[in-house]
Amino acid sequence: MALASAWGSWVLLGAISPAASLADTPRAATLPWMSPDIIARQDGASEADQREAVARQRAQLLLKAMSLPQKMQQLTGSAPEILPELPQCFGGRHISGIAALGIPTFRVTNGPVGLGQNDCVDAQLVAKAGSAAKAAGLAYTHPSSAKATALPSAMGIAASFDPDVASAYGEIIANEMHSLGLHVFEAPGVNLARLPILGRNFEYFGEDPYLSGVMAVAETKAVQSKGLIAMLKHFVANEQETNRMSIQETVDQQTLREIYLLPFEMGVKDGGAAAVMCAYNYVNGKSSCENEDILTGVLRREWGFTGYVQSDFFAMKSTAATLKAGLDNEMPTPLFWSVDKLGSALSKGEITAADINTALERRYTQMFKAGIFERPLVQTPMAVEENGRKARDIGTRAAVLLQNGGALPFRRDVQSVMVIGKGSQVYAQQAVAGGSLPGEPMGSGGGSSDVVPHYTVTPVEGLRNVLKSLGNSGAAVKLALVDDANMSATIDGARVSFADVTAQAGAADAVIIMAGTISEEGADRATFAGASGRQLAGSAAAGDNLDWYAPRSNVIALTNGRNAARNSQTVAMIKALLAAPSRTGVSMNRKTVLVLKDNAGVAMDPHLVGPRGPAILESWFPGQEDGNIVAELLFGIKNPSGKLPVTFPYVGKGFLDNVSAEQFPGLYDEATKKQTVRYAERLNIGYRWYDANVSGNCKLVKGRNPCVAFPFGHGLSYTSFAMSNMTVAYDPTAKLYRAKAVVANTGKMAGAEVVQAYLALPRSADAAGAPQPPKRLVGFERVELQPGERKEVEIIIDPAASNHPLSVWRETEQKWVVPEGQFALWLGKSSSPIDLMLAGRFSYRK
Structure with missing residues (x-):
């Protein structure tokens, strides 16, 4: 985040202080949104959508009791301050509460590899600086931040090829959030490793959208199962740090749908993510945080997202356009949604009171649903040793x-x-x-x-x-x-x-x-x-x-x-x-x-x-x-079982050796003062680029790609495995495909193998727009085996799944379609052709 200049702008604009401007609000005699009956009705709901319906009713009741100044204050993060409920914490990642209405201070922590910048640096910094205003910049990055477990990178979690590892990761994070009195985890990050040199690749899950989506779903569910909010980020096409605040990303709709939106879609539909973070960059000419086509059209209308959208820190670039587009929460402080700017937009008719209510209702609904209003804001001892042991186990599996x-x-x-x-x-x-x-x-x-x-x-x-x-x-x-x-x-x-x-x-x-x-x-x-x-x-x-x-x-x-x-x-x-x-x-x-x-x-x-x-x-x-x-792995206490979530090319033969300036870092236009990146490779990201031989130098030699040192999905063990009996068959009752393989541990040590399923689409798929890469990952299954043990592994491929395994995005019709012709399913231990065997061919059955 770009703190220095943005913080200075906020100070000049001034801020609304909850203590000063809201003190004249009469304390509610009763708080119907906090009544035992409505809480019991929410807790007793058997389905998530039923709980959310009650939570929405509570949000609507709360909004009816709020004044316009209170609503404006609640739309944005607050100035760095010593938290009233936690006087040991000087924080700059929260929305100050309103005690008279039972609204708790709403606290946000960064991620994705643990609780970094968690709204709690040493409160003594204020005394040393002389005032909260002078100490303000320290609230975000000072190393006195509350301590937490520094977990292995998210890239490593993806390398486990195991959703259970992502779940364990999310569980550690959730438990520590409760220990520190936090509510929102700004993660998982599901941007993709389009560029191997992207500065934040370690925060993400690699180069494949399906693998990223699977890991995001597991982590999101684990965090939210503990009564917390997970936030998918950075929405969308945020695959570059260079000039990230202003970069113009141009991505055709088919590529956007099949690659970069896909893990977000899985996180929303399958993970039930309660929040999404809009990004710094522009997408196809519009700022991410005021892109109505994406925030409202795709996210809400198409995917059915019912959560709220938060801005990345200082990512907003307008007042009315962001609110109308579908943004709900400005962080970290009131810059574009300051009282004066919101008031001006209201008076001009650019926004309405209903727009403000909608934004708050979305966030309050998720807060009520998670039980945040009922929980006291306290900090408790953290399980330091236990979480350290879990982090070690995760690292060895990664x-x-x-x-x-x-x-x-x-x-x-x-x-x-x-x-x-x-x-x-x-x-x-x-x-x-x-x-x-x-x-x-x-x-x-x-x-x-x-x-x-x-x-x-x-x-x-x-x-x-x-x-x-x-x-x-x-x-x-x-x-x-x-x-x-x-x-x-x-x-x-x-x-x-x-x-x-x-x-x-x-x-x-x-x-x-x-x-x-x-x-x-x-x-x-x-x-x-x-x-x-x-x-x-x-x-x-x-x-x-x-x-x-x-x-x-x-x-x-x-x-x-x-x-x-x-x-x-x-x-x-x-x-x-x-x-x-x-x-x-x-x-x-x-x-x-x-x-x-x-x-x-x-x-x-x-x-x-x-x-x-x-x-x-x-x-x-x-x-x-x-x-x-590292030591446990080197001496065989643990047996390596990870697989590569990214391709390792040979020096001089990779994607980056062949990109144009338009692809990275972008072309700068003196007339418009804009730098534009075009995803000219379209669907050919990661292993797909090497498979498709885009450079002309990657033609297979005896089943191996001469540009690739270690392929996506590759990973060895201290034991050996054999795969056999690869099949794929259609299940007419369930209307899905079942791919099966028998895996045997042929070595002398217990270990784990990952069976990977790759689908080659019919040639007719190219008619949708961009030529399809030779194959795409559509499933995987990790199996643990003792020496001499054999197991049959089954991978389900559901045509109706959120990752659209058989489908392509046809831009002319603006919809997903299944191409006609024969599909080929390959099973094996990496994306390299030499590691794959044909399980079967099939034509799609409706």
Whole structure:
């Protein structure tokens, strides 16, 4: 969020103070919306829509008792203040309550990877600053924020390919929200990894809309089952941080429907999301927060959404147009919905009192439905240790074993372990989350996902913890940090040469190299020619590798200056270590693992992939339990089972190596002063782009794509699996298709495999508009197996499901249609053709 300038504007405009302007309201003698009878009627309703109907009645009763000034105050967030109910909290993410009407202070926390910026920084900041006004900017980003569990990244949750993991994730979040007295979780985020260098990819679920939707549904249900509100964001086509406040996104309707709206549709229809957040960007010429076609036409009329829409912080760009379009709540403070601007719009007839009532009714309905009016606003002790254990378990289920030439799992009786990373990077030194900075505590980056944890576990601490638990307390674990030039280093703090590092690595029993791609809200991983972000300094793929970094990941990187992009020479370091002579009788690549901690997918140097390369474990951003998560996986206490939710291309052969300036960062028009991005690739996002061979360089060779190092859906295990008996059949009673496969664990260790279902549409589908990619993910099922165990797995493909598995959006008719002809269903363990088997072909039956 752009706080500094927006906060200054708010101060100039002035604010309405609930204490000052609402004090003359007579306290209601009775509050019919809080009567025991109506609460009992709501609680006794057996169906969600029945509970919502009663909640709406309560909202209408409340609105009848409110004055216009009260309604105006309730439309927006409040100025940063010490919360009356929680005097230890100085907060800037809430709507102040009205005690006389029984309206509680309504508190919002950011997300999606834990409770970051949770409306509670140290109240002593006000005393130190001299006033709340002077301390105001600190309310949003100060690291004294109430502590919470720093969870693994949302990208990692998607990598589990397991809705149960997303549910467990949501349950931790919900429990901690109750501990901190919070009501709204600004998540899940379901924007897609269109750009591998998107700064907020780690907050999202990857490149596939169906996978994203499944995870969002599970997380939303888990949060809301606890009497809280989940908020799908950022609605919609918000796939770029560069110039996000003003960028004009142009997306054709078919692409918008089949790709970018799809996870939101699933979250609304299947997850029952109570709230949606409109975004900063413009979509097809209209600001997201005043886009009536999307907020009212699609969201409410087509999908039946009955919740409320909140603005992203400072995302609004108008007063009347936003309210008329379907926005319900301005955050964080009254800028465009200040009393004077609303009053002016009312007097001019641009808005009506009914518009204000509608916006409030939508939000109050969800608050009543969730039981927020009945709950006292208190804070209670948090289950710190328990939630830490759960975060660790989630992290181990999220990690993906990309390749393994035999190095993993490490022997548990190792005597010497060498951890190696860059001194300028966090990966080998600290627990990693989005925006992590070397030498600074977690939560100090400045982005929406900056969670301030109760504790963190570094890589070396985690390795020592796990080795001790295995009865191997005598193993020596050393940390080597190498400079960017690969000339000098430190080993456990002592200055040495890089040659000393390679020599000691050659003598070690196990070598663990840590690298990755840190990113955060506010910037994409690319180098720009100027601070305007209008022109790249070089290739758009500049940040799509293990060498690129900038000192601060939430600020645009330039060719020079304080935040100049730099080259860590990480890949050269890895190659040098692999080339070093081993003195343990085991070749370097068979005792070395490269642990990646990534924002999303990353382009791989071909020398690191294949039998000459090290074992590679992708752990994403593990959060506070980083060290324990990675160590448990490396030593086989946990068996990796994750699958890639994004494609890993080879360096120079990826999507970003082939995009035009129009696709990223956009073309700037001097006449209109607008920068426009066009999603010219249309339906070809992620694995679909590689499958479709858009570049002309990705033609299959013996079933493998030469542009892809590790395909979407890929992930290995310490055991082995075999799939057989693939079939698909139509169930005329249920009017759906049942795909089946038998999975066997053919190895010696318990583990889990994910059966993935991909559908190839008939050629007639292309007549709808954009050519269809070769296949789309339509289902998956994770199965756990003991050694020698076999299970039949069934995947349901319902033509009427919210993800429209068989359908395409026909723009000429403005509707979903099922194309005529034969569909082909493929089952297997990744999106790569070599990993898939044809389960069957069928024609659609109505």
